[in-house]
Amino acid sequence: MKSAFAESRPFLLLSLVFGISYFFVMDSNIPGLYLIAWKGAGVGFLAIYALVRLHRLDGKIVGAIMALGAIGDILLEIDLIAGAASFMVGHLLAILFYSRFRRHKLAFSQKIFAILLVPLSVLIAWALPFDRTQAIGVGVYGLSVAVMAAMAWTSRFSRYQVGAGAILFLVSDLLIFARMGPMETSVIPDLLIWPLYYFGQFMIATGIVRTLRHEMAAESADPVHP
Structure with missing residues (x-):
């Protein structure tokens, strides 16, 4: 147990250091390449x-x-379309991943939440940009992140960690779209986009790893049957 903790702690600590500190330096005068690497x-x-x-x-x-x-x-710091494409591929991979870990029983309220989450998120994303030529692209991207969040929410991973982390990710993206429209002069997106996104990713990664490691430990403890 101690060796496993020592094995993982440096990477989580480094993630937290870079992820949290980026919020405080993202508008600084640090040279662009260094700041981009810091962000990633x-x-x-x-x-x-x-x-x-x-x-x-x-x-x-x-x-x-x-x-x-x-x-x-x-x-995203170099080319918005390329950055969005990378995220979309990640969302599609996450959707396939979560589909392998379906939760067998869902409360009615959880089913309704997951069902409504996708169309409402897409509609909001599509409606936000003032430049209507961007609406379709924003809606398509919004569909990918909304489906990812719905799949995470209905997976058998912790809803309060992985599911909630995916929702934070979705809200972060919706705030990006809001900055293209009604919140373009608001400071709220600047204050919330990065924290919601980063901690959403942190919750997703640590929640998945914790669940699967517990399952691996339980499987290794089971007696071997011929």
Whole structure:
């Protein structure tokens, strides 16, 4: 247990250091390349954490999802479309991943929430930009992140960690779209977008890893049957 904790702690600590500190330096005069690398490091270290803590295919998938997020963080500073594309690929991979871990029983209220989450999120995303030529693209991207959040919410991973983390991710993106419209002069998106996104990713990565490691430990403790 101690060796496992020591093995993972540096990467989570580095993720937190870069992820939290980026919020305070993102508008500073730090040279662009350094700041871009700083931004990508927060979620990038979550990718390494997943790969180190899950020595199986699931770890590689979660690591890839986080890596695509980190690449998206970097590319957004260079080309918005390229960054959005990286995130969309990550969302599609996450959707496929969550589909393998369906929750067998859902309360009626949870089903309704998941069902309504996608169309409402897409409608809000589509309606936000003042430039209506951007509405379709924003709506398509909104669909990918909304489906990802709904799948995370209805998966058998912790709803209060992985599901809630995915919802924070979704809200962060909706605030980005709001900054393209009615909140373009508001400070609220600037204050909330990065914290919601980063801690959403942190909750997703650590929640998935914790659940799967507990399952692996339980499986290894089971007697071997012929």
